[in-house]
Amino acid sequence: MALGHAEADRITVRQLLSAPVLHAGALLGGQAGLDMPVTGVQIAPRVRESFPIRPGVILVLDGDRMSTDTYFLDLALRWAADAGAAMVLVTSPSLEIRLSPRRLASRLSLPLVEVDADLLTIADELRNLISEPERNLSRLIVSAVAGMSRIGRRETPAAVLSVIDAVLDAASCLVGIDGAVVAGPALERPLSRQERIPVSTYHVADHRARAVHPIALAGSELPSFWLVTEKHAPTAFWREAAATILEIASRYLVAGLMSERLSQERDARFRLGVLNAIIASEGAEPALLHQIGVTGWKVEGWCTAVHVKLTGDGDELRVLARTESLQTALAKFGIIGALIERADGWTFWTFADREPSTSALVDFTRRMRRAMSTFAEGYEDMRLATGVGRPAYGIAGLRRSLSEAQQAATLAQAAGGASVVHNIDELGVERILLGWYSSAESAEIAEVMLRPITENDSDGSLLRTLEVYLDSESSPTITADLLGLHRNTVMNRLARIRELLLIDLDEADQRLAIQLACRTVKIGR
Known part of the structure; x- marks a missing residue:
């Protein structure tokens, strides 16, 4: 069994029972708990009183104790089940384990296993197996850092993406501020606006996982790029590895992306300067x-x-x-x-x-x-x-x-x-209206006229409804169609607008004045 594979998840009881260290062991009860993940190993002390047991551990009992305390195993099973242990392992029992603890283990869905082995030796071997995913993660991090450290300063983000793909056995890309892929393969499902946020995210859809890590080029900025890596049917270990590797990769990308942006901004400023010189x-x-x-x-x-x-x-x-x-x-x-x-x-x-x-x-x-x-x-x-x-x-x-x-x-x-x-x-x-639209005085008048709406319109829906309504020959039906709303919603908004502005939208001069104000404010936005 290849528990050391980079795709290993948190090891379960079932996997451990198939490993060489427990191959000679016997499962006596608790088959329903075989898929319980294992977090560690704990050796039971030689006392009869209750003792702290960590969740997810294999509780290892010395089998010699069975000859002097036949009911201790029952107590240990109950204590282990209450604490959320993953398994109870009895080493080299001196007596055959009775039927009652076997039935109790099954009732508690807590695997009970016996094995003929030295207590300290098998506990140490089990610890090595259980810690294998953590060691794998460390190896992946070292591989990622080594691969990225060999990337030259002038190499493109594609080189970083290839390291991520090789280490995580995944498909990765770099997404820009508008959600378009700027490096790497195209995404089958584009990165949505909800995923382009300042924190790392992880989603699974149709058995395909997507890990996303934001990249901000300056401490005070919001992200302008996102690293994305995807894999079909990944494990929980892959999720942890992906989060760590993407964070490391983002640090390697920042310097190159910042240099590229500064170059673009420098060239853009030069072109704009020449344009302004032509105009002036x-x-x-x-x-x-x-x-x-x-x-x-x-x-x-x-x-x-x-x-x-x-x-x-x-x-x-x-x-x-x-x-x-x-x-x-x-x-x-x-x-x-x-x-x-x-x-x-x-x-x-x-x-x-x-x-x-x-x-x-x-x-x-x-x-x-x-x-x-x-x-x-x-x-x-x-x-x-x-x-x-x-x-x-x-x-x-x-x-x-x-x-x-x-x-x-x-x-x-x-x-x-x-x-x-x-x-x-x-x-x-x-063109007659150009002077009105371009005038600072007109903009001030328009702002004052529409202030009763703008001060009571946090999401801009009332002003947008008014603009479309006036541009649609004052037709609520056309307005509703253009805004994708029910006609009653438009009518309710118009009633609210009339109430706020204290004007008659059916009067031509007042309607024209408000329409000009709306267009002037729109230009200023």
Whole structure:
């Protein structure tokens, strides 16, 4: 029997009885307790009084005592059962063990075993067998540390994952802040938002276990990565080993991941600095042209700017993490441009040697809508407002196109929706509202108008209901469909909104004022 295998769980009585040390032993009763896990060995003292017995132990009795105290075995069985012992073992009994203790052992579901062996020798051999899982864990930890210590500083997380897989006989991967796998094989069941938390977790579904360990790159930060390892039909020992090995592996990963993030942030800051210089410049200064040359951006031609604003579930780290996904979505629809990360989204422009035709611009906007919709589908609770400027020539023209794209994105954000793309040339009367949406004074007025709701709307459900209701031509039915609610729920919320705002939503001017306020507040969020 291979009790030393790395997959050994806490050893049970049944396993011990099949080991060589007890192979010659005889099970006299208590068969129902054979699957009881064993925690240790305890030798009974040579006294008749009750004594402390540890839970889960094998209580070893000296068989010579049976000749002078025939009822001591019955007492020991009762004491052992009350204490939660795993087994009673009698060594070299001088008399045949009577029928009554055998029946008592069966009634107590406490295995009773006799063996012809020296008491101290067999106790020592049993202790070695029982402690084998702990020694295995120590060996696994040593193997993991040795394997990871051989990984070079420039090697990818894949090298760490391969060590984890080899030590735990599992499949492991590294998951990023959005739940996407950034290294290792794809997960059959994606890592849910509920699993992406700051503490280690362990779940079993369909006999497949998943151990998850969070990785925070700085002490004050929430985790931005999670180590995940999975195995089919694991043991409790594997769970303990996985938790320890993942914690060790996370320490090896932090330095490399932090270095990679700092590099990404440094490059992003440089690109953003060049973009800001383009926006602020009044001409093609030599220093600016040099910076543009370093980035490899093309500007001496026709540039069409795009401004993407990320709202809802987004921050600077998520912008960095999602850049590659956005680039992929754009490329899928033939849109090529160098993405520049901002704190709240991205900016880029496409380049052409000749001025794009009207039909080409219409097609570009259509492809942008498909690309942004595809990108948005990959993330929960993400909302995108995208603006497209007019094509213009050179750096001066690029500045105008960038400004137009930002204006169009502001109007797209006011429109709401998971992914809205506005081309500045498609906007007519909406541009009249741009001054209102962009004004600090308007934002203050809107905040005051909606304060009775925001102060009584901890989860934002009332404000969201009001926004959708006003954008749905004041239809409770459409609002309910868009929000996935029952119509009565919407009606109850609207009644509460009317009560808080003290306005008449059926009066056109008041309804328009509140709708503008809602859109202004939405842009500010």
